[in-house]
Amino acid sequence: MLSLVQKKALLQIARRAIAARWLEEPASDADLTDLRALSHHFSGVFVSLHAGKKLRGCIGSLTNIAPLPELVAEMAAAAASHDPRFAPLRPDELDEVDIEISLLYPMKPLRSPDEIVIGRDGLMVRLGKKHGLLLPQVAPQRGWNALAFLQCVCRKADLPPEAWQNPEAEVLCFRAEVFSDRSLA
Secondary structure: OOOHHHHHHHHHHHHHHHHHHHHOOOOOOOOOHHHHOOHHHOOEEEEEEEEOOEEEEEEEEOOOOOOHHHHHHHHHHHHHHOOOOOOOOOHHHHHHOEEEEEEEOOOEEOOOHHHOOOOOEEEEEEEOOEEEEEOOOHHHHHOOOHHHHHHHHHHHOOOOOOHHHOOOOEEEEEEEEEEEHHHHO
16 A cells, blocks of 8 residues: 555656656656655556546556556657547646546456455456456446446447457456555545
């Protein structure tokens, strides 16, 4: 579990990485040794941007392809500029955007829908070349139960809602450490 100081530092890294896109400055010059040491605890990172209650961008990595601070910076910049669902974030929007970071713990196979704890678990489904992922905070925000959560992660993968029942489908659950500007204010 991260300390308050570490969470604030990661949020600051994310915000600087987004701002660096417009300012042509390095995203960070701080000593990140403490945060780099945390990298082995997490299997992936997602950065979500919210304008009010609306999603404004979300990009993540399911693998630890870089040390944690660098990965957070990369995902933040990508969420602000490369989420195909949204126009790139404008400089005048940055001060108003709530940055949310989800640090993913390793995924485990889901044996039964009864194992899902709404608000604690995220889900991923893979079938053939298709896959979809929903973070743990999505189900309670939408008021879903475990079955609805499973159906929606299948839809996110562009699969039929019951695809999770296919014996060839791989259904994984995971926990995440989730924090944001708003939650730490």
